[in-house]
Amino acid sequence: xxxxxxxxxxxxxxxxxxxxxxxxxxxxxxxxxxxxxxxxxxxxxxxxxxxxxxxxxxxxxxxxxxxxxxxxxxxxxxxxxxxxxxxxxxxxxxxxxxxxxxxxxxxxxxxxxxxxxxxxxxxxxxxxxxxxxxxxxxxxxxxxxxxxxxxxxxxxxxxxxxxxxxxxxxxxxxxxxxxxxxxxxxxxxxxxxxxxxxxxxxxxxxxxxxxxxxxxxxxxxxxxxxxxxxxxxxxxxxxxxxxxxxxxxxxxxxxxxxxxxxxxxxxxxxxxxxxxxxxxxxxxxxxxxxxxxxxxxxxxxxxxxxxxx
Amino acid sequence: xxxxxxxxxxxxxxxxxxxxxxxxxxxxxxxxxxxxxxxxxxxxxxxxxxxxxxxxxxxxxxxxxxxxxxxxxxxxxxxxxxxxxxxxxxxxxxxxxxxxxxxxxxxxxxxxxxxxxxxxxxxxxxxxxxxxxxxxxxxxxxxxxxxxxxxxxxxxxxxxxxxxxxxxxxxxxxxxxxxxxxxxxxxxxxxxxxxxxxxxxxxxxxxxxxxxxxxxxxxxxxxxxxxxxxxxxxxxxxxxxxxxxxxxxxxxxxxxxxxxxxxxxxxxxxxxxxxxxxxxxxxxxxxxxxxxxxxxxxxxxxxxxxxxxxxxxxxxx
Numbered sequence: 244x245x246x247x248x249x250x251x252x253x254x255x256x257x258x259x260x261x262x263x264x265x266x267x268x269x270x271x272x273x274x275x276x277x278x279x280x281x282x283x284x285x286x287x288x289x290x291x292x293x294x295x296x297x298x299x300x301x302x303x304x305x306x307x308x309x310x311x312x313x314x315x316x317x318x319x320x321x322x323x324x325x326x327x328x329x330x331x332x333x334x335x336x337x338x339x340x341x342x343x344x345x346x347x348x349x350x351x352x353x354x355x356x357x358x359x360x361x362x363x364x365x366x367x368x369x370x371x372x373x374x375x376x377x378x379x380x381x382x383x384x385x386x387x388x389x390x391x392x393x394x395x396x397x398x399x400x401x402x403x404x405x406x407x408x409x410x411x412x413x414x415x416x417x418x419x420x421x422x423x424x425x426x427x428x429x430x431x432x433x434x435x436x437x438x439x440x441x442x443x444x445x446x447x448x449x450x451x452x453x454x455x456x457x458x459x460x461x462x463x464x465x466x467x468x469x470x471x472x473x474x475x476x477x478x479x480x481x482x483x484x485x486x487x488x489x490x491x492x493x494x495x496x497x498x499x500x501x502x503x504x505x506x507x508x509x510x511x512x513x514x515x516x517x518x519x520x521x522x523x524x525x526x527x528x529x530x531x532x533x534x535x536x537x538x539x540x541x542x543x544x545x546x547x548x549x550x551x552x
Numbered sequence: 553x554x555x556x557x558x559x560x561x562x563x564x565x566x567x568x569x570x571x572x573x574x575x576x577x578x579x580x581x582x583x584x585x586x587x588x589x590x591x592x593x594x595x596x597x598x599x600x601x602x603x604x605x606x607x608x609x610x611x612x613x614x615x616x617x618x619x620x621x622x623x624x625x626x627x628x629x630x631x632x633x634x635x636x637x638x639x640x641x642x643x644x645x646x647x648x649x650x651x652x653x654x655x656x657x658x659x660x661x662x663x664x665x666x667x668x669x670x671x672x673x674x675x676x677x678x679x680x681x682x683x684x685x686x687x688x689x690x691x692x693x694x695x696x697x698x699x700x701x702x703x704x705x706x707x708x709x710x711x712x713x714x715x716x717x718x719x720x721x722x723x724x725x726x727x728x729x730x731x732x733x734x735x736x737x738x739x740x741x742x743x744x745x746x747x748x749x750x751x752x753x754x755x756x757x758x759x760x761x762x763x764x765x766x767x768x769x770x771x772x773x774x775x776x777x778x779x780x781x782x783x784x785x786x787x788x789x790x791x792x793x794x795x796x797x798x799x800x801x802x803x804x805x806x807x808x809x810x811x812x813x814x815x816x817x818x819x820x821x822x823x824x825x826x827x828x829x830x831x832x833x834x835x836x837x838x839x840x841x842x843x844x845x846x847x848x849x850x851x852x853x854x855x856x857x858x859x860x861x862x863x864x865x866x867x868x869x
Binding site for chain 2: 294307336340342343344346347348357359360361362363364365366368369370371372374376377378379382383384385401424451463466467468469472474476477479480482483484485486487489490491493494497498499500501502503504
């Protein structure tokens with residue numbers, strides 16, 4: 244039994260090498276958090292949950308990689324199963340962009356969406372690189388795994404970890420989990436399972452994930468961005484605003500240039516018709532006003548000409 | 553500045569759809585019209601005053617739907633004020649994150665709303681359509697340097713409002729949006745192009761401002777060129793990330809074609825009439841345009857402005 248104290252960082256170590264796809268974690272999560280059921284999605288595989296969303300805070304992903312030819316036993320890649328969950332990133336993209344301050348880091352170092360503060364702007368959904376968050380259609384707010392914040396406050400471990408029959412989901416203080424994970428991957432390598440690797444146990448991915456994984460294939464096979472791709476949304480602020488600034492400068496210069504062009508004399512045409520812009524014409528029956536001879540700035544005389552309008 | 557080359561995207565869709573599309577559209581027109589109006593006043597002639605006031609009317613009118621669209625798009629619309637005030641227990645206070653364009657944009661919209669309203673009231677008073685003594689006293693304050701400060705600051709915020717929406721999309725982990733830095737500039741150029749076209753159309757109803765038609769035509773052509781350049785840059789920035797097909801594939805290419813069609817009047821005018829000055833010194837070419845055509849061309853340009861934003865917003869969702 245893990246002793247849970249505020250001020251200490253807790254999280255999950257999900258060992259996919261022992262996941263059997265029983266979905267007990269999904270059921271326990273739904274039960275504790277009173278999440279509604281959802282219509283199963285039937286595809287080619289056994290994954291009828293589909294994706295993490297507002298109603299599914301744990302999702303046992305079935306990655307179907309069955310080869311055409313017969314393989315020997317123990318290859319371990321025909322079916323990859325992973326109980327996916329919010330990663331509770333140290334550098335959380337969702338928290339970075341949230342304009343309301345609804346997404347906070349709790350006393351247990353988890354990332355938590357305050358349901359009474361969120362207003363459903365969905366900026367966090369656009370930012371989350373793991374497709375973890377969606378909006379609850381009935382509540383109108385963004386929702387995801389809370390790391391069972393209420394259970395932690397009561398000294399209990401999260402429901403999914405408690406229900407997992409194979410200890411694929413382990414809960415505990417982050418440092419202890421990291422040690423256990425590194426030992427586990429070392430053991431697997433010793434046994435010849437060289438494809439085993441850790442994801443998110445160090446700071447190479449979003450400063451470290453409080454819910455990290457032992458994977459049996461490349462991260463992208465599980466729809467997890469590799470370390471090079473794990474970048475924060477704010478990286479685009481500088482370039483984006485510089486693009487606006489450059490365009491704004493050109494636009495203002497262009498506008499001023501256009502005003503200068505008009506200062507060429509507005510000549511009468513040989514036929515006596517006054518010049519009008521191509522593509523537009525004043526309404527029939529309205530004589531265009533001739534350009535005034537003076538070029539005085541309007542700011543000095545705006546009041547006096549008001550009656551002309 | 554790291555480009556998003558080789559970035560693997562697994563983010564989900566935020567489902568920003570019609571409300572956000574029209575917010576982006578109206579924000580571009582509002583900010584763009586305010587900028588053009590201020591340019592008329594600061595760099596134009598006395599005869600441009602009517603067009604400047606028209607620009608301020610349009611800026612205010614186009615701004616009105618913006619907060620409505622934004623609020624209706626929220627999952628919990630009655631909590632729209634949470635954007636500005638953090639209600640977190642124990643951490644209540646103003647919300648402002650300079651690194652989150654959505655947070656910055658909320659405040660910018662508020663500030664721009666103040667400028668747009670002030671300039672709108674000023675235009676009404678100067679047009680003698682509003683005769684409240686309080687409004688007249690406020691407008692008298694704007695006769696001098698303060699008026700120019702309002703115009704300049706308002707125009708700067710207007711430029712921001714028209715362009716930041718593209719940055720908002722880029723500051724995410726979405727494919728296409730986060731693979732480019734060009735969206736902000738693209739939306740700004742497009743908003744200005746649409747604003748010039750809209751003002752040109754509305755000049756029909758303000759004959760005293762007709763003398764400003766020439767500069768507006770030239771402006772629209774220049775903004776169309778700027779927009780085309782930004783579309784090219786946008787496409788080029790998507791190539792390293794392998795996102796070109798996502799943004800420009802079928803059916804989105806149809807929207808891009810509409811967006812490009814909206815540039816035809818401006819770029820076509822530039823090709824045929826250059827910068828509207830003939831060797832004889834005629835300000836703009838003589839043309840007996842029909843009323844239908846003078847409605848259809850600005851309409852096509854505005855449709856292009858809308859289609860461009862739709863292509864960017866919907867292609868990845």
